[in-house]
Amino acid sequence: MLARTPPDAMPVAARTHVRDRLVVEGLSVSYRGVPALIDVTWSAPATGLTAIVGPNGAGKSTLIKAILGLVPSTGRITVGGRPFDEARDITAYVPQRASVDWDFPATALDVVLQGMVRETGWFRAYGKARRDRALSLLDRVGLADLSGRQIGQMSGGQQQRVFLARGLARDARILFLDEPLAGVDAASERIILDVFDALERDGRLVICVHHDLGTVAERFRDVLVLNKKVIAAGPTGEAFTPQVLARAYGVPLAV
Amino acid sequence: MDRFLADLLRVLTFDAGFNTSVVMLGSAALGCAAGAAGTFAMLRGRTLVSDAVAHATLPGIAGAFLVAALIGRQPREAGWLMGGAAIAAFLSLAAIEWLGRRPKVGPDTATAAVLACGFGLGLALMSLVQTLTVGRQAGLETLLFGSAAGMLPGEAYAMAALAALVLLVIGAVLKELSAVAFDPDFALTAGLPVARLDALVALVCAVVVVAALPIAGFVLAVALVVIPPAAARFWSDRAGIVVSIAAAIGAVSAFSGAALSAVLSDTPTGPAIVLVAAAIFTMSLLFGRARGLVAGRA
Numbered sequence: 087m088l089a090r091t092p093p094d095a096m097p098v099a100a101r102t103h104v105r106d107r108l109v110v111e112g113l114s115v116s117y118r119g120v121p122a123l124i125d126v127t128w129s130a131p132a133t134g135l136t137a138i139v140g141p142n143g144a145g146k147s148t149l150i151k152a153i154l155g156l157v158p159s160t161g162r163i164t165v166g167g168r169p170f171d172e173a174r175d176i177t178a179y180v181p182q183r184a185s186v187d188w189d190f191p192a193t194a195l196d197v198v199l200q201g202m203v204r205e206t207g208w209f210r211a212y213g214k215a216r217r218d219r220a221l222s223l224l225d226r227v228g229l230a231d232l233s234g235r236q237i238g239q240m241s242g243g244q245q246q247r248v249f250l251a252r253g254l255a256r257d258a259r260i261l262f263l264d265e266p267l268a269g270v271d272a273a274s275e276r277i278i279l280d281v282f283d284a285l286e287r288d289g290r291l292v293i294c295v296h297h298d299l300g301t302v303a304e305r306f307r308d309v310l311v312l313n314k315k316v317i318a319a320g321p322t323g324e325a326f327t328p329q330v331l332a333r334a335y336g337v338p339l340a341v
Numbered sequence: 342m343d344r345f346l347a348d349l350l351r352v353l354t355f356d357a358g359f360n361t362s363v364v365m366l367g368s369a370a371l372g373c374a375a376g377a378a379g380t381f382a383m384l385r386g387r388t389l390v391s392d393a394v395a396h397a398t399l400p401g402i403a404g405a406f407l408v409a410a411l412i413g414r415q416p417r418e419a420g421w422l423m424g425g426a427a428i429a430a431f432l433s434l435a436a437i438e439w440l441g442r443r444p445k446v447g448p449d450t451a452t453a454a455v456l457a458c459g460f461g462l463g464l465a466l467m468s469l470v471q472t473l474t475v476g477r478q479a480g481l482e483t484l485l486f487g488s489a490a491g492m493l494p495g496e497a498y499a500m501a502a503l504a505a506l507v508l509l510v511i512g513a514v515l516k517e518l519s520a521v522a523f524d525p526d527f528a529l530t531a532g533l534p535v536a537r538l539d540a541l542v543a544l545v546c547a548v549v550v551v552a553a554l555p556i557a558g559f560v561l562a563v564a565l566v567v568i569p570p571a572a573a574r575f576w577s578d579r580a581g582i583v584v585s586i587a588a589a590i591g592a593v594s595a596f597s598g599a600a601l602s603a604v605l606s607d608t609p610t611g612p613a614i615v616l617v618a619a620a621i622f623t624m625s626l627l628f629g630r631a632r633g634l635v636a637g638r639a
Contacts, residue, residue, distance in 0.1 A: 118444060151526075154529075154530045155529070155530070156526050156529060156530065174530070174531075174532050175532070177530065178530075179526070179527055179530040179531075181524065181526055181527060185524070185526065186523060186524045187523075190384065190522070190523045190580070191384070191574065191577060191578045191579055191580045191582075191583050191631075192519070192523060192578070192579065192580055193578065193579065196519070196579065196580070197523070199516075200516075200519070200520040200523065200524070200527070200528075200531075201531070203516055203517060203520045203528070203531055203533060204531050204532045204533065206516070208513075208514070208517070209513050209514075211516070212516065236578035236631075252527070256531065
């Protein structure tokens, strides 16, 4: 049967580089001359769950895309002092669900396997061992029964879980997720949050663009409040205050 | 009618002479390669690039003809026209790539602009060619409308070799091309060279389109890249299988098209191939097992 991977059986790589912090210095992005991010300097926590929050158009998604090199930016992005590009192998990206065409001819298993495309190497098939690992990842997100289903035939929450499983397939130390809880059903949300907790216990860093202010404090240990500039950053208890949110959103908000 | 069927049967069973058989097999190989390469262009939403490249071969063909005439060479010799077409195809690809990167142009506009400019320049050069009395224009006609009948065994072998190469390349990077086509952003963050893989697909499609010119002609050559993948999509929900089916449909279309054109001596090969491909597309649209209108699951 499909065995779940016990947390303490995770590769050692996840823990040995704990001090290799992700640091963003003076990062700016502009789209056609309109600034989207201005001089963002942020030192991510070493591990744990971090939320990036801010109003619409604050540049939350843009920040993780800029860190990942998907949009051009100026500034410095390093992991443990080395350029981000050299740390690509220890990162994973879980994009917004709406960013792809779900009509694509692929099954859930096919999509999860794409997370292993680089480790497999050129000119080689994924092979049985990776196929089994992909199946156990699908099991971990509660989709073992749907591994052979065309991805367009799944619910939004299931699609989001397939994306998460593909990200997990990268076996990354730093995971970037763009709105992973947006528009998903309660069951999917529960499963995704359980995976987050497991990742946190395992010493990994989960950076999550998040829209729901009401759940930030209970779910995330750290927060980055953004509105084109960094408004506040740090442990949720200190950085996620009504004053900070009033500055970020321009209106007083109760949390 | 009986006569037609008898002839068709003779051609399809390789009983119509060595040359006809060689031509049909060469066409089939090329159709196979075109279907496979075209699938990834389709899945990536870049089908129109091949169309633009095909249209942009016209100024290359006409230009090569003019140069040949100017320096007193027989344009049909030594692949002059094909060389011109290949250069034009490559330049148009480069132009689409370069223009598409400009933030205020974008890939769609770049593709359409290159198609229109290439075709316009081609028509202008063609009207110049028609004023010339030098040189026979038969070679030109072949590339414009396609005529597999005139193909030499050597050309058919070259085509088969090229098709084999294309299939080998596509097969070698199948999982990378699938990952890029589905989610280029994720593929990039996973460390795949997305731009180079995109360029590879575009280049392979362009090579196939240029190679298909003598069979299908410059307007219809692109049909072999476009129609088989579109038809194959109705039969499967797995990218790898769609590629194989598209290759098979491409091969069958080109093979049967070449056979039809050999039997109906007035029909150029290009239109015959396209008609067969269109018939298969219609069948797939209706009866495709994965998403056909009548027989599909969805």
